[in-house]
Amino acid sequence: MTGADTFERMSRGSGKRSLGGRSIAIAIAVGCLLPAAASATVLAPKHHGRLSAVLGELAKPAVRSEPPARQAAILGLPRSGPGSLLREGDRVYATVRFGSGAIARLGALQATGARVISSSRSYQTATVAVAPADLRSVVAIPGVESVWESLAPIAYGAATAAAGEGPCEGGSVISEGLGQLRVDEAREMFGLRGKGITVGVLSDSFDTATEAADESGPVATHAQQDVLSNDLPGPAGTCSEQQVTVDVLDEGPSGEADEGRAMLQIVHDLAPHARLAFATAFQSEESFAQNIERLALPISEGGAGADVIVDDVGWFEEPFFQDGPIAAAVNKVTAEGVSYLSAAGNENLVDPLGNEIASWEAPKYRDSGACPTSVAALAGFNGLHCMDFDPGLGVDPTFGMKVKAGATLTVDLQWAEPWNGVKTDLDAFLLDSTGKVLTGSVVENVGKTGTQRPVEIVQWENEKSTAQTVNLVINRFSGSANPRLKFTLLSGSHVTETEYPESAGGDVVGPTIYGHAGAAGAITAAAVPYDDSSEPERYSSRGPVTHYFAAVDGVAPAAELASPEFIAKPDVAATDCGATTFFAFKAGSTWRFCGTSAAAPHAAAVAALLRQGNPTASEQQIRDTLLESAVLVGSFPPEVVGFGLVDALAAVESLPEQVEGGDGPSGVVSPLISLGPDIVANPEQVVPPPAPSTRIAKHPPKLVRTRSRTARAVFGFTSDQAGVAFFCKIDRAAYRTCGAKLVHRFALGRHTVRVSARSAAGLTDATPAAFAFRVVRTR
Numbered sequence: 001m002t003g004a005d006t007f008e009r010m011s012r013g014s015g016k017r018s019l020g021g022r023s024i025a026i027a028i029a030v031g032c033l034l035p036a037a038a039s040a041t042v043l044a045p046k047h048h049g050r051l052s053a054v055l056g057e058l059a060k061p062a063v064r065s066e067p068p069a070r071q072a073a074i075l076g077l078p079r080s081g082p083g084s085l086l087r088e089g090d091r092v093y094a095t096v097r098f099g100s101g102a103i104a105r106l107g108a109l110q111a112t113g114a115r116v117i118s119s120s121r122s123y124q125t126a127t128v129a130v131a132p133a134d135l136r137s138v139v140a141i142p143g144v145e146s147v148w149e150s151l152a153p154i155a156y157g158a159a160t161a162a163a164g165e166g167p168c169e170g171g172s173v174i175s176e177g178l179g180q181l182r183v184d185e186a187r188e189m190f191g192l193r194g195k196g197i198t199v200g201v202l203s204d205s206f207d208t209a210t211e212a213a214d215e216s217g218p219v220a221t222h223a224q225q226d227v228l229s230n231d232l233p234g235p236a237g238t239c240s241e242q243q244v245t246v247d248v249l250d251e252g253p254s255g256e257a258d259e260g261r262a263m264l265q266i267v268h269d270l271a272p273h274a275r276l277a278f279a280t281a282f283q284s285e286e287s288f289a290q291n292i293e294r295l296a297l298p299i300s301e302g303g304a305g306a307d308v309i310v311d312d313v314g315w316f317e318e319p320f321f322q323d324g325p326i327a328a329a330v331n332k333v334t335a336e337g338v339s340y341l342s343a344a345g346n347e348n349l350v351d352p353l354g355n356e357i358a359s360w361e362a363p364k365y366r367d368s369g370a371c372p373t374s375v376a377a378l379a380g381f382n383g384l385h386c387m388d389f390d391p392g393l394g395v396d397p398t399f400g401m402k403v404k405a406g407a408t409l410t411v412d413l414q415w416a417e418p419w420n421g422v423k424t425d426l427d428a429f430l431l432d433s434t435g436k437v438l439t440g441s442v443v444e445n446v447g448k449t450g451t452q453r454p455v456e457i458v459q460w461e462n463e464k465s466t467a468q469t470v471n472l473v474i475n476r477f478s479g480s481a482n483p484r485l486k487f488t489l490l491s492g493s494h495v496t497e498t499e500y501p502e503s504a505g506g507d508v509v510g511p512t513i514y515g516h517a518g519a520a521g522a523i524t525a526a527a528v529p530y531d532d533s534s535e536p537e538r539y540s541s542r543g544p545v546t547h548y549f550a551a552v553d554g555v556a557p558a559a560e561l562a563s564p565e566f567i568a569k570p571d572v573a574a575t576d577c578g579a580t581t582f583f584a585f586k587a588g589s590t591w592r593f594c595g596t597s598a599a600a601p602h603a604a605a606v607a608a609l610l611r612q613g614n615p616t617a618s619e620q621q622i623r624d625t626l627l628e629s630a631v632l633v634g635s636f637p638p639e640v641v642g643f644g645l646v647d648a649l650a651a652v653e654s655l656p657e658q659v660e661g662g663d664g665p666s667g668v669v670s671p672l673i674s675l676g677p678d679i680v681a682n683p684e685q686v687v688p689p690p691a692p693s694t695r696i697a698k699h700p701p702k703l704v705r706t707r708s709r710t711a712r713a714v715f716g717f718t719s720d721q722a723g724v725a726f727f728c729k730i731d732r733a734a735y736r737t738c739g740a741k742l743v744h745r746f747a748l749g750r751h752t753v754r755v756s757a758r759s760a761a762g763l764t765d766a767t768p769a770a771f772a773f774r775v776v777r778t779r
Contacts, residue, residue: 050449051139052148053442055094055132064132076439076459082154082491083316083410083459086282088253091129093117093150093284097452098124098143105143112137118287122554123325127284146449150284151457153315154491155204156343157213157259157584157597168239168272168666171231173591175269175578176530177602183270183609186648191661192609194274195241199267199608200295200306201601202281202288203260203313205252210727210735213257213584218727218735218756218764220582220591223261225763231265231581233276239666241273247304250291252280255734262583262593263312263601269578270605270648273663274612277304281313288313289329292340296333307611309333310604311516312343312597317455318515320414320486322558323551327519331551334521337619339611341604342522343596344570345541347490347512355501356510356542358493360399361486362387363506365415365424365476368397374437375429375473381442387474387485391505398431398471400499403462407494411458411472413441416484418549420452421557424479428456428487431471438470446478454483467496484548488512511542511639513569518545523607523623524569526641527576527599534634536641537576540596543569543639570642571623572630574602606648613652613659621656629654691763692721694756696771704746704775711775715742719757719765729754729768750774 049056054075057063063071068087069079078084086093091114098105102124106116114130127150130138139147170178178184187193207223223246227234233242246264264276279291292311297303318324323331334340349358368388370376376383390396403409413428422445429440441456462468474485489495490512503509517524527537547565550558577594584593603626610622617625629651630644652659698716705711717726717740728738731751738755756768 050144050146051135052146054149055092055135055147058092058132059135077151078408078459078461082152083408083457084152086150086152086253088115088129091115091131093127093129094135094138094147095150095284096126096128096138096144097146098126099145099448100124101143102126105141108141109138112141114138118284118290120286120325123286123552124555125286127286146451148443148451151316153282153313154345155257155259155597156312156314156346157257157262157593157595168230168242168668170269170272171226171265171581172229173231173265173579173581175266175575175580175602177266177575177578178270180530180533180575181270181602181606181646182649183606186609186652189649190613190652190659191663192612192652192659193241193663193665194271194605194608194612195663196615197271197308197608197612198275198277198304198306199271199604200277200279200304200309201260201263201267202279202291202295202309202311203252203263203597204282205256205258205280206246206248206260206264206278207258208252208254208256209258210255210737211729212582213259214586216586217766217768218758219258220764220766222764226261226265226581229581232261232268233272238668239272240669241666244275247275247277248279249277249294249304250279250283250287252282255736256282257583259312259583259597262580263310263597265580266578266593266598266601267310267605267608270602271608272666274605274608277306281311285315285317285324285326288315289325292326292329292333296336296338306338308339308341308604308608310341310600312595312600314345314515314517316412316457316490317453319419319552320488320514321416321484322418322547322549323519324419324515325552327516327522328551328553330516330519331521334619339604339607339619339622340522341600341607342517342519342524343600344513344517344524344526344543346492346527346539346595347488347541348539349489349493349495350538351497351501353501357495357498357501358512358541359486359488359508359510360498360500361484361508362391363484365482365485367476367482368395371397371475372431372435372473374431374435375475378437381427381475382477383475385476387476389500391507398473400469400471401495402467402469402497403460404467404494404496405462405465408459408461408491409470409493409495410490411487411493412490413456413458413474413485413487415454415486416548417454417481418557418560419454419552420555422446422450422452422454424454424481424483425450425477426454426456426485427475427477428458429473429475430458430460431473433469433471442477488514511544513541513543513545517541518543518567518569520567523571523603523626524642525596525600525603526570526573527596528573528633528641528645530575530578533631533645536573536633536636540573540599540640541570543567545569568638568642571627572603572643572646573633573641574599574606574646578602603646606646606651609648610651610655612663613661614655614657615660617656625651625654625656692719692724692757692759692765693767694719694726694765694769696753696755696769699753699771700773702773704773705778706775707778709777710745710747712743712745713773715753715755715771716740717742717755717757717769721757721759723760724757727756727758727764746775748775748777
């Protein structure tokens with residue numbers, strides 16, 4: 001490739017690459033943004049109200065009346081997935097920050113029609129689900145200082161079963177981590193299967209999915225089916241020591257992917273006698289932190305009594321340069337003796353020359369004294385102080401990146417000022433290869449009505465069929481300080497090349513572990529393929545982590561540390577892409593769960609076996625044993641794989657005291673509960689009934705004619721089983737409950753309706769019925 005699509009090596013000293021020799025034409029004046037879904041809107045002057053610019057736009061009648069996909073386009077956000085607006089039906093999630101008295105004003109929030117999701121007395125915040133029409137009422141509550149949107153977090157899952165040791169040594173599908181991590185050997189030699197230990201999992205949801213994670217159809221299994229097949233514990237299973245149902249303390253939002261259930265399957269594969277608990281991490285940062293502590297609480301106090309906790313979720317606003325509220329909760333429970341494990345993340349990116357390019361960090365803000373013409377021309381943005389990305393003698397106010405076709409770029413920019421003590425207001429813009437502004441993030445960060453968080457998040461979708469080169473611009477809107485700053489490319493940004501791919505002149509390129517995954521208390525897990533123990537996954541996030549401030553603690557800004565705190569991350573590596581019953585994508589006939597989301601529960605299960613082996617060992621002893629017994633992964637350094645690949649047998653052998661084993665295999669038993677007339681239960685097995693079949697009994701003609709822009713169509717559905725529930729998928733939307741009759745208005749064009757029945761036993765028709773038709777306009 002040549003011209004504007006080619007990054008050429010220019011200077012080994014600076015690690016810089018130029019885009020077509022940096023001969024970029026800059027547009028004279030651009031006053032618009034092109035949001036993620038490609039609809040243009042005028043960029044208003046810098047926002048100074050208590051309601052964020054995004055929510056202020058959403059509150060307008062003309063915007064809030066649009067369907068969610070169109071709203072996302074107008075607001076410049078992804079339609080779904082990480083970085084999209086968190087929603088609950090017609091409501092959106094928002095963070096409300098009070099000057100004081102947050103808890104006393106929860107009733108006032110509810111009086112506006114908002115539902116309080118979580119709240120924090122320490123941080124004087126609340127997260128609410130609120131209708132866009134009620135946002136202005138929320139802002140009007142006395143004491144409210146700022147309200148901003150909650151963006152969906154990241155769950156680090158991407159998505160031939162191994163053989164078990166016997167009828168009750170695993171379910172119908174067993175992760176290959178059983179053998180790769182030598183768990184099978186440790187279980188056989190020492191009789192450890194997790195008895196007496198509780199493992200808590202934090203993720204998106206447990207059993208709310210209607211659609212498969214890869215959008216291939218309805219979700220393949222539900223929790224009840226997993227119990228019947230012994231892939232999860234429960235009274236309907238046939239294995240002794242595995243009869244206690246998963247303790248779901250806080251279920252996740254409806255329609256999530258049930259990644260938490262997949263994680264629980266992995267733990268159950270390796271530690272089948274451990275008790276399991278689940279709580280969502282997808283409601284808010286506040287509730288994530290609170291659920292960490294709740295899982296650790298004794299059962300008598302409303303908790304789960306977890307000895308080991310594992311999560312796979314990252315929130316965009318979690319701080320880079322200090323521990324945030326979630327990390328503080330992690331450090332609290334580990335100080336109390338709980339082993340806490342976290343997924344490292346899937347953010348690493350490698351360019352064609354082997355450079356790891358997923359982050360860029362400068363030791364201070366270098367004010368170039370100017371900005372590209374299109375940014376300088378934006379009214380009300382003080383576009384005169386753009387960051388100089390060149391660490392050498394040159395001046396370069398743009399940072400070039402090549403984004404794959406169809407990919408969404410997510411840039412998480414943060415700077416080294418403490419939460420609640422932000423004095424510098426930075427804005428970020430994205431320009432196309434001609435210098436026109438594509439999109440931007442212009443959050444008010446400082447002052448009483450600002451977020452008081454040093455974060456800007458820029459998202460843009462490349463809707464073209466070819467890779468596109470874009471340029472990041474960072475402008476200092478206000479403040480006179482020159483803080484350290486860093487941006488990370490999150491959530492599968494699919495950037496293939498960058499202009500500055502190597503560390504140089506004090507700038508640092510590459511590390512992407514952040515937030516609570518970088519907490520000192522967490523054991524952070526990298527990913528190694530199940531079928532190759534010699535190298536890590538390319539996407540497994542790299543460390544280390546450096547903090548410059550003490551942890552966020554209440555509403556006062558944390559103190560700057562006397563010297564930076566260096567935290568080596570990740571800590572260990574574990575199995576990736578093992579087999580599950582339903583998540584996350586099919587490779588042949590096997591569902592495979594990929595990502596550090598899968599590695600973390602593998603390591604957590606081994607930690608549970610260690611805790612069973614020596615119940616009196618401290619959290620630090622369990623941590624040291626797990627890490628120091630790990631096996632080197634090729635010649636890869638600690639910032640890639642930590643101490644190495646978990647080795648369960650070596651870890652158990654290294655326990656500081658004699659191993660308390662004797663937890664032998666489960667026996668086969670009869671189910672402990674009645675499963676209904678359609679399920680045969682005997683001491684040998686539980687045979688589930690067949691899945692229902694689905695038929696579309698009523699539908700419109702293949703060609704629907706209308707004189708308006710939409711047409712009403714009626715569908716009727718039947719099944720060969722009574723008492724079923726129907727789930728419908730209209731075009732590319734997700735499967736949703738629809739009943740036996742569907743009435744819907746369809747726009748002009750081609751449409752496909754799919755429907756699948758689910759029986760009372762939780763079995764879903766894996767072959768949905770489908771009907772395709774077209775709506776045309778007549779004169």
